[in-house]
Amino acid sequence: MSRTCLLYMMLENQTKIAEFILQGFQEFYEVQTLLFLIFLVIYVVAVTGNILIVALVVFDQHLHTPMYFFLGNLSFLEACYSSNVFPRMLSALLTGNRTISFSRCFMQWYLCSSLVAAECCLLCVMSYDRYLAICKPLHYLTIMNSQTCIQLAAASWINGFAVFSILLTLMLQKLFFCGPKEINHYFCDYFPLLNISCSDTSLLEIMSFIVAAIIALPPFLLTLVSYVYIIAAILKIPSTTGRRKAFSTCSSHLIVVSIFYGSLMIVYMIPSTKAKRDTQKFSSLLYIALPPLANPFIYSLRNKEVKQALRNSIARLVPYQARCLKVN
Numbered sequence: 001m002s003r004t005c006l007l008y009m010m011l012e013n014q015t016k017i018a019e020f021i022l023q024g025f026q027e028f029y030e031v032q033t034l035l036f037l038i039f040l041v042i043y044v045v046a047v048t049g050n051i052l053i054v055a056l057v058v059f060d061q062h063l064h065t066p067m068y069f070f071l072g073n074l075s076f077l078e079a080c081y082s083s084n085v086f087p088r089m090l091s092a093l094l095t096g097n098r099t100i101s102f103s104r105c106f107m108q109w110y111l112c113s114s115l116v117a118a119e120c121c122l123l124c125v126m127s128y129d130r131y132l133a134i135c136k137p138l139h140y141l142t143i144m145n146s147q148t149c150i151q152l153a154a155a156s157w158i159n160g161f162a163v164f165s166i167l168l169t170l171m172l173q174k175l176f177f178c179g180p181k182e183i184n185h186y187f188c189d190y191f192p193l194l195n196i197s198c199s200d201t202s203l204l205e206i207m208s209f210i211v212a213a214i215i216a217l218p219p220f221l222l223t224l225v226s227y228v229y230i231i232a233a234i235l236k237i238p239s240t241t242g243r244r245k246a247f248s249t250c251s252s253h254l255i256v257v258s259i260f261y262g263s264l265m266i267v268y269m270i271p272s273t274k275a276k277r278d279t280q281k282f283s284s285l286l287y288i289a290l291p292p293l294a295n296p297f298i299y300s301l302r303n304k305e306v307k308q309a310l311r312n313s314i315a316r317l318v319p320y321q322a323r324c325l326k327v328n
Helices: 003-011 026-059 066-095 102-135 146-160 163-173 190-195 202-215 217-235 240-268 274-283 285-301 304-327
Strands: 019-022 099-101
Touching (some): 019 066, 026 304, 066 102, 066 146, 066 285, 099 102, 102 146, 102 163, 102 190, 102 217, 102 240, 163 202, 190 202, 202 217, 217 240, 240 285, 274 285, 285 304
Antiparallel strands (some): 019 099
């Protein structure tokens, strides 16, 4: 701990910081309103699109299959993920109030990390589902029954909110923050919090890589292996029509997986330099905004069943509204 920090602690009677200031995009003060409108549109579209998919999966009988059950879970997760970050950021852009309490800051990070971990598991489960559908079609319905689907989805959520995220959050809360209290980010992310701590953070940095390896690496490798088998099985199909049909059943999920892991790798696997730390809040928009925004478009534009379910829902809704107007 530095002498400056020790002096600061004595002067402040070792009082811990009760709140942080999220600097957000204050360097772009002139375009705060424009940024607010852009992020508001992204948030509304992402949440509306993902909740719409959840509603279609729940209420349309044709989508009551394992693939769409997991898609509904993923869409609900994406809506939660966006709602954890965007409202506070939008409020700061609109009002200029960038303060966030100590407890709320750590709760935001815990939810963010837990949802990312749960998404890794859900994407892995969805790739396993596509592997069974393409490589083991005769055994698919037997293996992927309703009980198995519920267990796999529950395991994904539990693993995401499990002891590892809780452990890191508790360790973060034990750190001493003696100033400055400004976080150069638009939400409470892990490494920006470590950067402003006066405590020794070397153990937490090591722990974060261990936890990431335990939580994210196995699902990623299993997803990769599943798609190796899927692609190999597709290439063995003799007819071009059969190969196209088989690939279309997993292409949407493959695009979502690529966007999710690609954005995470761009943010966290680039060597940690001062330039990267200065621009981390911009690069983190890749995994904060892109997957939730892209998910409903990919599954709605590339999936015939989802498009048909949406058309059926609109067709049922329009006559109902017409009847209501006649009654009135």
